[in-house]
Amino acid sequence: MARLGRSTWAFGERQVAVIAASTVAGTWEGQGPLSDAFDVRLDDDRAGQDSWERAEQAMFRRAAEIACEKAATRPANLDLVIGADLNAQLTSFYMGLRGLARPMLGVYSACASICEALAVAGLAVATGFADVVLAGTSSHTSTAERQFRYPTEYGVQRPPTAQRTVTGAGAAILARGRGKWQITHATIGEIADFGVRSPWEMGAAMAPAACDTIRQHLADTGRSLDDYDLVVTGDLGRVGLDILRHFLVEQGVASASLVQERVEDCGAMIYREDQPEVFSGGSGAACSALVTFGHLFREMERGRIHRLLLCATGALLSQVSAQQGDTIPSISHAIAFERGD
């Protein structure tokens, strides 16, 4: 265990393991290109509940239950539950998981939250302050829409750079020692603000944060982009990914060919381009959780990815800040995974 450089926590290669991960996906996600990677695919984004908010809570609860089942442990054995969502006051996390009756830490960095949760969970496990920790996030297209934008049946025409908030929840259980996947490093990001104001251009707003964190991570660890089989950002979308790739090259982080080959984005992966109203791709706190815990973890198990860097990205705006004409600051936290046993 060591602190590296300015912002990176190195947990060591065999200290912090992900022993199980679960994914509960909404309807669009369940019909997308990664559909067979998810544990649960809902038929209805209402999940049989009487409000969108309760539906999201139910998804989060289910993801936590499935993760515990897969880890062959009961919720009572969890020492700590760390998580986040996009609702005000983290109601999906707190209300959804209150039934677990375990110590809880809600965190928030918008759509970067899953990495923040994994970083804090890894820290707790590595230092021995917790033996078994659950880390997860949820998001829902309708709760995000009605909180940040407009009523869901409102007819507003969205531009091609818009993104669709992912409906789903993902959870991972961390423990000391070795497991199917190891978390080796966490890099805590700094706020990046390049003056983007439009909530329709989140990808552009967040790309600088991703670039900064990737660069910081590589500088702190002494690694290069080449050391990773895949570097995946959270939810820049197709347009944001394009901007990031160019920006990485411009900032001298890596060559154009390497960036093209190794850098991807969860938001661009979770939907097919021909699915209705997905525009530039997925976004939301659950986007990187679903893609990573569902699809990328499976790729690691199959040996196709050995070392993965997940840089979830978050746009730190509120409805009020946007209406008051503020720019959109963003942040990105990184988690380095390695294939375990």
Place this chain on the structure above:
Amino acid sequence: MSAWTFLWAFLVGGAICAIGQVIMDTTKLTPGHVMSILVVAGAVADGLGLYDPLIKFAGAGATVPITSFGNALVHGAMHEAKIHGLIGVITGIFEVTSAGISAAIVFAFLAAVFARPKG
């Protein structure tokens, strides 16, 4: 109401919508901003005496777009002002638009009672 009105209804109505679309696509203004601008434009046009002739000529092409709401508000105010003097400017505003606003409120309420959003 002649057959020509049917043609002009399409052209004028379409043109007003096209103007709204261009504003939305070329500026950072939201649909809310654009609708507000159009309502005010309708009110100004009526203030200048230009909107009523447009209605005679284009029929529903002028009464259906949201601009006619601005026109109707000014009409109501002016009508009451003619009868009751300056105070009519306040008392008459919603006189003509009552149908639109009442209908919108009542039907929105009923929709909330009987239907749930699909997301």
Place this chain on the structure above:
Amino acid sequence: MPIATPEERARYHALVNRLTPGRPIVRNTVRAFIVGGLICELGQAIQALFVRYGGFKPTEAGNPTVAVLILLSAIFTAIGVYDRFAQWAGAGSAVPVTGFSNTMTSAAMEHRSEGFVAGVGGNMFKVSGPVIVYGVVSAFFIALIRYVVEHL
């Protein structure tokens, strides 16, 4: 680097503008024109029916016509298709009074989960508020100015 200097911002915005797909303005405008025109055409037909069979004078028939269009828009919003239609039609669906009805209906439906008083009642004008406020405020000043000018 993270909090960008003005030069860094300018360079970044240039990069973003280069890589951001533009909105298909021509396609959107054509669609808005066609749909807006058709909705007005529908209004014209309804108005003619009210004059012919409803006993309304041509100058009066605008009001019930608008009410019918508002009802239709509320129904399409309630069954969940108006928003899909609006993505295609853009201003063609937003500018006619059908758009106004959609803003009220969608807000009322959405906030029912917070109850009928605070939810439905308190949020119904959430999106349509500006249109009503600026319509009334501008009408007030315009009528005032005209009245004063006419009576000078």
